[in-house]
Amino acid sequence: MTNDLIEYAVCLDPDTRQGISHAWCMTCGMRSQEAEDGAAVKHWCLGHADETGHKRFRAVVTTFLVVVPAPGR
Template identity: 45%
Template sequence: MLREDRSGSGLITQAECTTCLDGSGAADDGRGPVLWCLAHARATGHTGFRRTRTDFFRASCEAP
């Protein structure tokens, strides 16, 4: 059984430019990476980005 792990951080979001591979760094809110993409696009003219979202879970082999 897989269960969402709520004991630590929630969803982690980061973005990476697909042209130069510069990245936003990880953030526990989606706003930081979005603002980074907009600033990076304005500064460089790069328009392609990869967004990665990570969540956490725990596995158990025991019956509920």
């Protein structure tokens, strides 16, 4: 690795959607829809738990990054 890498920053990409979430039921494998609203995914988990009795879920939040050069690079 070179010192040139210090002249860059890793930032959230402003040109993409942020915080896309979804969840899987750890019992049966059913999966929620992807949503930018994390509350919608939690609501799906609650509904699935109510319908099935399943209580364990795996949640994933995806963010997108961009490498930005320092000024003058």
